[in-house]
Amino acid sequence: MNGDGQGVPRGVGSGRQSIFSTFGAEAETLAGLTWWMTAGAVVIFVAVATLILMALRARRNAITHRQGMRLVLWAGGVVPTVVLLSLLVSTLPQMRPIAVAPGDLRVTVESEQFWWRIRYRPPGAAELVTANELRVPVGRTVALELEAGDVLHSFWVPGLAGKMDMVPGRTNTLVVRATRAGRFRGQCAEFCGLSHALMAFDVIAMEPAAFDRWLAERRGPARDGAATDPGARAFAAYGCAACHAVRGTAAAGTIGPDLTHIGARTTLGAGILPMDTEHLRRFVKDAPAVKPGARMPAYPHMTNDDATAIARWLESLT
Incomplete structure (x- = not known):
């Protein structure tokens, strides 16, 4: 069966968001x-x-x-x-809630307008920061620590567990255990602004061995030579590094999503667009036109060639 290279079959659970398409205990x-x-x-x-x-x-x-x-x-x-x-x-x-042991994986999910910051905190290992895509190992208990960075949000993956609010200044914990592998969909279920309906995310349940490999690989930097690519130079010239991080380059911003391995994700803009050069180019050049109310500024002075170069570079970061 074809897969995504990480033990997740393509088409299994893809895009499903239903309480009757379950993959969690x-x-x-x-x-x-x-x-x-x-x-x-x-x-x-x-x-x-x-x-x-x-x-x-x-x-x-x-x-x-x-x-x-x-x-x-x-x-x-x-x-x-x-x-x-x-x-x-x-x-x-x-x-009765699922019990959490000291050695269980903890994942902090931080909601922003209008995207998701994901922090994996495995016991005894370094933290991994990604965005807009949550991966969980099948059969293992995972404690999701839910936080909000600005306004009220709500974390909801119908096939995994119940809905839980995300409140600024408070951490709510949702304990989950995936029961089968596949790709599913979650969303924000609390009105949070203009692009509330455009705030989704992928949930990928993986076999434990595949998840461990993925976690180890994603801790590494972007591909070799990423910092010398023409797209990387344009990325730096337009000030994108002030908000975004790309490990292995000088980009170390923390305001926006971490883009180190963005090309490996299947969706763009918090689950609303497919990951390809054209959609990346549109989003880079004018994010508010794609996602109203987004805090990422538009770049009307950016040339199409520069936008395309940045998009191709980002797409190569797998």
């Missing part, structure tokens, strides 16, 4: 509860409808007062109490 539990509650609701509806039809067709005084009170007692008191108590007892254990 918590999402699978939620989906199971949804189906059971739906089935229960259907049974209750059919039972009530049947009682109504029987009552409409029954003769006057078909049951005595005593029989009617007994029906009310059982159908209106005993049965609902038993059903609700059973639901409570069966669902309480499933509400």
Whole structure:
């Protein structure tokens, strides 16, 4: 099967964003509860409808007062109490959060207008900073520490786990465990500004060995010779290094996304565009035209040749 070189089959889960396309332990539990509650609701509806039809067709005084009170007692008191108590007892254990061990991977997800900064903090190893793409190992517990850099945001990957708010000045922790490999989609679920609807991200669940290789490779700098490329010189000349970092070059900005391995990502602009030269050129030259409200400035004075050179250079950073 064709893949992306990191153990993720192309087309598996690609672009899926649904509570019924699950790949996480918590999402699978939620989906199971949804189906059971739906089935229960259907049974209750059919039972009530049947009682109504029987009552409409029954003769006057078909049951005595005593029989009617007994029906009310059982159908209106005993049965609902038993059903609700059973639901409570069966669902309480499933509400228990996944336990986090000291050796588990921690990933800090910081939301900005309108993109995502991802910091991988594996135990005993150096931190890795990326953007707009979250990778998790299948079968391992991962603690996602959710933070907001400006306004309220909300982290939501329906197939992985429940929704959780991201509040400035506060860290909320969402513990997840992927159950199968694939490429899925997440998004911001709290209105955060003009481009709220354009703030998505890829979630890639990988087999553990492939994830470990990917993490080790991504800690390295950009490709050899990246700093001497004509696109790199144009990148520096237009001041892009003031906001963006590219390891292995002089670019060390922290305001915008880390671009060290941007060419290896499949999407651009927080999940809204395909990663290719033309879309990179458009975004580099006039980001606010693509994503209204973006803090990255437009460069009306940038020539198309320079924009294309920067785009090709960025695309080569894999």
